[in-house]
Amino acid sequence: MSAQDFWNRVRFMVTKNKTTQVEIAKACNISYNTLHGWILKNIYPPVIDAYNIAKTLGVTVDYLMAGKSTEEQKIEVQIKGVKDLLQHAETKLDKMMPTT
Missing domain, CATH: 1.10.260.40 (lambda repressor-like DNA-binding domains)
Structure with missing residues (x-):
């Protein structure tokens, strides 16, 4: 500082x-x-x-x-966390889908 x-x-x-x-x-x-x-x-x-x-x-x-962090930066971190979770869920769902 x-x-x-x-x-x-x-x-x-x-x-x-x-x-x-x-x-x-x-x-x-x-x-x-x-x-x-x-x-x-x-x-x-x-x-x-x-x-x-x-x-x-x-x-x-x-x-x-x-x-x-300012409030805006905290929100950006939260949004990134949600995006990461969604991407992880999408990857798992893709693996569960049968391949043709």
């Missing part, structure tokens, strides 16, 4: 949300130079700014700090 990991997650979410660091800074009422400085120096932002950045990006501070 390093500041570099925090900023890597921020960069990932900026890209995923098709936005820019400039837009994030503006939405969070932070100067771009301040945001850019934190990123370049791998410095954690103050707690309130981390909260605002996370909220603007649609994730939690926990996700930015520790990579903990």
Whole structure:
């Protein structure tokens, strides 16, 4: 759990949300130079700014700090699990079908 990991997650979410660091800074009422400085120096932002950045990006501070899953990511994992179960069931059913 390093500041570099925090900023890597921020960069990932900026890209995923098709936005820019400039837009994030503006939405969070932070100067771009301040945001850019934190990123370049791998410095954690103050707690309130981390909260605002996370909220603007649609994730939690926990996700930015520790990579903990957001609700959307939890749902994606559940969907993958269901798909895997269905694929497994399909394979078993195919084996049960008589061949002609």
